[in-house]
Amino acid sequence: MGYPVEFRRKVFKLKEKKELTYEEVSELFGVSMRTLFRWNTRIEIKKKAPKPRAINLEELKNDVRNHPDSYQWERAQRFGVSQHCIQHWLNFLGISCKKNTKTSKSQRKYTYKLPE
Template structure:
């Protein structure tokens, strides 16, 4: 849970004023001990992640999508040497989406029976 900065500062100021331990202040405000310890180090919430660049090369993935447009994500993951979930996130970042289409002519006929007819 993310607590507002004003609440974090209030907890820390009361801890200093009343000379409370971390466990006491955590119990008093019904927050975790680890949260209070983290707030002592950096009271401001982090807005960005310090994460290294992804292993998946965007150009290689875009080329793979162009070369194999109907490939499954696990096939792409195997070709690029990464996880399937990583491929999923990378495709979302690239904006690649797949729309489902009716597979068989039979399902198209059934669907057409329910669609309004144009005169």
């Protein structure tokens, strides 16, 4: 996490007030000179644009309803994403993996259940 904007402003006010060099300010506050030059160019914190989701969450919910016994890697192939991506969004949606006890142990598969 970066330094707060108020701290940045105080650093430059002190620099101007006491007529310090960048090197002196760097030593005083423990901030690199490169960081001070960057702050001088842009004092406000850059905001990152939100990254679009790789999959539509409604489509994922429908896929879980239509194919409750699919493995995560099978869903990943259908959506064209990684298995980790599917795991992350299933967890985000609160969808849990449940054991299918209707089949024998050797044929047992897990099913996914949507939260109530």
